[in-house]
Amino acid sequence: MYIELKNVNKRFGDFQATKDISLDIEKGQLVALLGPSGSGKTTILRMIAGLEMPDSGDIVIDGKRVNDIPPVQRRVGFVFQNYALFRYMTVYDNIAFGLDIKKMDKKAIKARVSELLELTELTGLEKRYPNELSGGQRQRVAFARALAPEPGLLLLDEPFAAIDAKVRKELRQWLREMIHKVGITSIFVTHDQDEAVEVADQIIVTNNGQIEQSGTPFDIYKLPQTAFVAEFVGNPVFVKNYNCLRGFTDGDYDYYIIRPEFVEAFKSDNIHFKEIIDFSQKGIIKDIMFCGNMLQVSIDVAGQEVVTHRSMERRSISVGEEMNVIIYRVFAVSGNEVTLLENSFLKEMDLTGRNREKYLYSDDGYFAG
Template identity: 75%
Template sequence: MYVELKNINKTFGDYKASDNVNFGIEKGKLIGLLGPSGSGKTTILRMIAGLENPDSGEIVIDGKVVNDIPASKRGIGFVFQNYALFRYMTVFDNIAFGLKIQKKSKKFIKERVNELVKLIGLEGLEKRYPSQLSGGQKQRVAFARALAPNPNLLLLDEPFAAIDAKVRQELRSWLKDMIERLGVTSIFVTHDQSEAIEVADEIIITNKGRIEQIGSPIDIYQHPDTAFSASF
């Protein structure tokens, strides 16, 4: 398994966000963390990223326990639901941000950014600012920025939530195709069943901080393990 969570517990005050969470993810898979609001899915994502620390348990990435490794050293790309683009930076500079932090050469940065701009289909828009882009274009830039430093793992928190329905449909297919082409292990959080079924290779259903069921979209749809899985 490429990513493993072992007996993870996390509490915020009286709220048990993760209750003995265990699962493993194979390399190159696109996994959907699916559950209603407050079911603990974003907390799981943030702990894998290193933005939150579990109270107990181990997070293992590529055979290494990463609990004490800071977020910046985990080799993870993160895409937020509200894009989180730097509004005073152009498309080019937003995508180049992580590479500049890594102190890559100007030549390397230019080549890598141009390659990603082509990959996301926004050639000719490199000098635009986020305010001059549509929601779908912003999310593509956020995706390219997360990919620029060549992460081993890509995490997406409700990546389509801020986008209107028609564009969301297009972006889902685009994202699935892109991740298959790149072969990067990816986990995305969603509360939208149809989104998870359409995009994910495997779905992990969360409820009240616990894992209800793990399986392929077809398995879960045809053979729900629990009453919650069936009704949800």
């Protein structure tokens, strides 16, 4: 393991920022620390960097316990949330700063800086000041500055938080590609699940100063292991009175978590669903929200509100309309346990999963219903 945290505790006054945290990160991985604000993710990052000292526990980088080693000797690069570019220095001086401090030869500094400028596509901007750059350019300077002293580990605190939505998506891809290209082990902190899922190789979900789950984005999304992860990831709807949902009458759970993709709603004359229409139940459309590439539809099913997404290619619907609703699966929560439950009717007929595509992608065209 390249980075190990063992039973790390950190307290700020009355606030326990991390509780007995242990984690392992392999070399070369791009890891997301995902969690709500106050969950301890930034504290973990800052402790790895050496900006905070843990109260107890060990931090190990590359086989060496670094608790008592100052930040610079840990060989970490840090990209701050607002980039923390040196406002009174040019782009060049910003990137060269860490090399200057190391008393590197001027020629070598120049070569390294131009190499990084090229890598981050900032060539030509070296004489600019940070205030003269766009958000995306600033992030790239911060990235280049952190990489300049050739750290073994790159830490990024909410790297996309300060960028407007339009550029953010582009930059996610850019950063992902760049980090893989450089091949540096990286950890970034985010509260945005989409960001974590899209960018990271591995996600560590934190909550209340503890680690809830660690795994690939796919596992985190599809197989949440704790109630918190099931609630934090995806767009969950909570259903308390779950016995009224057809196909889910068994069991004793606290509540269900239903994601939009678990719910199918179709009109009663839709031939593509005729095989399973008997397993559906009626629901009334309460609200339709236009989300650009799809509709988000709230449906009242036996007094329970569920939400589904609807492709814009399908027939139009309106508020108050009656729909047939089938719920494919749910996350059933009891205590902190999460169980994935399949619709019992569909399961019996082997209609979940494997056969579902038949209904969605029929001969009549994509989402013809």
